[in-house]
Amino acid sequence: MRHTLFQAFFLSFILIIAQQISSVLFAWHIIPLTEISLVILVFIIALGTENKLILLTACFTGLLLDLWSPSGFGTIALALTLTLSISIEIFHRALTNKSLSALLILGVTATFTYRIIIFLINSTQFLKNPESVWKALLDSMMKGGVQAVTHSMFLLILFVGSRLVSKRLHPHYVHSS
Amino acid sequence: MQVVSTKKLLIPILVFIFFIIFINRTEFLGIAKNNIIKVFEPVLSTSFKISQSTYSFASNFFRTSRDLRSENETLHAQLLEQTQLKAETTRLRMENTSLLNLLHYTSSTLNKISAQVIGVGTESTVQSLIIDRGLNDGVTIGDPIIAEGGILIGTVWKTQEKESIIELITDNQSRIGTSILNKDRSIGIATGSHGLSVEVEMIPQDEVITEGDIAITSGIEKSIPRGLIIGTVLSIKKEASEPFQTARLQLPIELNKLSWVAVLSQ
Numbered sequence: 001m002r003h004t005l006f007q008a009f010f011l012s013f014i015l016i017i018a019q020q021i022s023s024v025l026f027a028w029h030i031i032p033l034t035e036i037s038l039v040i041l042v043f044i045i046a047l048g049t050e051n052k053l054i055l056l057t058a059c060f061t062g063l064l065l066d067l068w069s070p071s072g073f074g075t076i077a078l079a080l081t082l083t084l085s086i087s088i089e090i091f092h093r094a095l096t097n098k099s100l101s102a103l104l105i106l107g108v109t110a111t112f113t114y115r116i117i118i119f120l121i122n123s124t125q126f127l128k129n130p131e132s133v134w135k136a137l138l139d140s141m142m143k144g145g146v147q148a149v150t151h152s153m154f155l156l157i158l159f160v161g162s163r164l165v166s167k168r169l170h171p172h173y174v175h176s177s
Numbered sequence: 178m179q180v181v182s183t184k185k186l187l188i189p190i191l192v193f194i195f196f197i198i199f200i201n202r203t204e205f206l207g208i209a210k211n212n213i214i215k216v217f218e219p220v221l222s223t224s225f226k227i228s229q230s231t232y233s234f235a236s237n238f239f240r241t242s243r244d245l246r247s248e249n250e251t252l253h254a255q256l257l258e259q260t261q262l263k264a265e266t267t268r269l270r271m272e273n274t275s276l277l278n279l280l281h282y283t284s285s286t287l288n289k290i291s292a293q294v295i296g297v298g299t300e301s302t303v304q305s306l307i308i309d310r311g312l313n314d315g316v317t318i319g320d321p322i323i324a325e326g327g328i329l330i331g332t333v334w335k336t337q338e339k340e341s342i343i344e345l346i347t348d349n350q351s352r353i354g355t356s357i358l359n360k361d362r363s364i365g366i367a368t369g370s371h372g373l374s375v376e377v378e379m380i381p382q383d384e385v386i387t388e389g390d391i392a393i394t395s396g397i398e399k400s401i402p403r404g405l406i407i408g409t410v411l412s413i414k415k416e417a418s419e420p421f422q423t424a425r426l427q428l429p430i431e432l433n434k435l436s437w438v439a440v441l442s443q
Contacts, residue, residue: 062194070344081194122302135349
């Protein structure tokens with residue numbers, strides 16, 4: 001357990017640096033086009049990593065990202081952990097063939113799940129201004145659409161890269177495991 | 178294929194997160210958070226600066242010579258216009274100073290606190306930046322943030338001991354009382370448009386706005402003084418069936434290239 005905790009801390013550290021770099025490098029105006037931490041964690045699911053490590057990393061990464069988040073403390077940690085647990089369930093129940101399409105479906109689902117959870121957690125702010133809820137929802141989904149495309153591109157790069165160096169995402173690995 | 182359940186793992190993790198949220202306001206967690214921020218700040222700030230420089234280099238590299246030529250022509254025209262404006266401003270400033278002296282007017286009571294941009298907010302649903310000034314420096318929620326030249330870029334959304342998070346004016350939830358410097362001195366509300374630009378809403382249909390008119394803060398909010406520049410009118414959206422028209426603004430600066438800003442604190 002201690003080993004897993006250490007690994008999760010280390011991964012979280014790497015992920016928040018990656019997130020900060022990607023927020024600037026892959027931004028259009030000031031809009032971050034990628035939630036790189038989400039993309040990497042989704043990819044780690046597809047690699048067949050231990051669930052405990054994925055969920056702990058999601059929790060620690062979320063709590064660290066919450067330190068610099070405009071939303072209430074805990075929002076990203078909750079959203080990231082719930083999104084990843086849903087993604088793990090989907091991946092192990094429905095998308096078992098480890099193909100590129102399965103990975104992309106998982107990426108798109110995780111992107112929209114994450115945005116919906118964040119939107120629901122932040123929805124209390126619309127109590128003061130209920131008429132803005134639809135505009136905010138539309139905006140969030142539009143950005144979600146853009147993010148789904150960029151996340152898919154990143155997953156494609158990671159998929160191709162990993163196939164060159166590892167056998168984990170080859171179909172025969174699934175059969176043998 | 179074995180179905181792996183995450184329920185057993187998820188419940189203790191969620192309990193842990195809720196516990197952290199619950200004790201968030203206690204002093205103990207405040208100290209822990211500040212220490213973590215202190216450890217991460219140099220890493221965050223360095224990675225932000227490196228990626229900002231890389232972004233600037235890449236965006237300049239991919240510009241074509243045609244873009245540069247057209248930008249040069251625009252800048253020449255603007256320079257000529259600015260020279261004329263400068264002469265006019267100098268005359269008005271002298272006139273204003275003598276009038277203010279007559280009225281014994283003391284200028285704004287707001288303090289300017291310079292701050293460095295050290296990162297981008299970690300949540301992509303809100304357009305935000307992180308600055309290295311916080312509660313210890315006198316920054317409070319709602320304080321306006323300006324860039325060089327008195328250009329409003331946003332307001333303080335959240336403060337911590339040594340850092341603050343700014344909500345940019347391009348964010349959808351941002352609302353700033355605005356005055357357009359046209360013949361009618363139209364007033365409206367500047368709101369972010371999908372994080373890309375700013376639109377001034379609620380301008381009465383009968384008032385005449387033209388492209389190039391300057392939009393400034395109206396001073397209706399207690400913490401935001403009148404006269405901070407928001408942008409210039411780029412286009413106007415007017416529909417006969419609507420009681421109000423909307424002006425789309427062009428921002429005078431690129432928000433993703435900001436390094437230094439100033440907080441106007443009470």
